[in-house]
Amino acid sequence: MTRPPLYTRRPFLAGLLRQLPLFAVLVVVAVGLAMVALEHWRRGLLVVGLALVGAALLRLVLPLRRVGFLAVRSRPVDVVLVGGAGVALTVLVLTVPGD
Structure with missing residues (x-):
């Protein structure tokens, strides 16, 4: 006999596990x-920019059932917007003259 899936046995836990990618990105942004x-x-700001690039990579590689609230729009739009913002912020930080 097979066990029912986690989302039917423990829906709250399954929902929390589904949000782990978003939680990881938010932790890195908070550190930045x-x-x-x-x-x-x-x-x-470099850490925040790299966190956004990481969020875009997670959105690109994870299936829809695992990505949680990182999926807001379609996959290409999410990856381009979040990744573009991360790359823009990272390039901006690296090109601004030093103190």
Whole structure:
């Protein structure tokens, strides 16, 4: 006899597990913003930009049932918008003259 899937046995746990990619991205963004608040703005914004690029990569490779709330629009639109924002922020941080 096979066990029923997790989303029928424990829907709350299944919902939390589905949001792990978004949670990981939010944790990295929070670390980056904390760095900005502690006056390490260049490194902090670099971390935020790389977190956005990571979110785009997660959206690109994960199936829809695993990506959670990282899926807002269609896959190509999500990847282009989030990845583009991450690349733009990263390039901007790296090209602004130093202190």
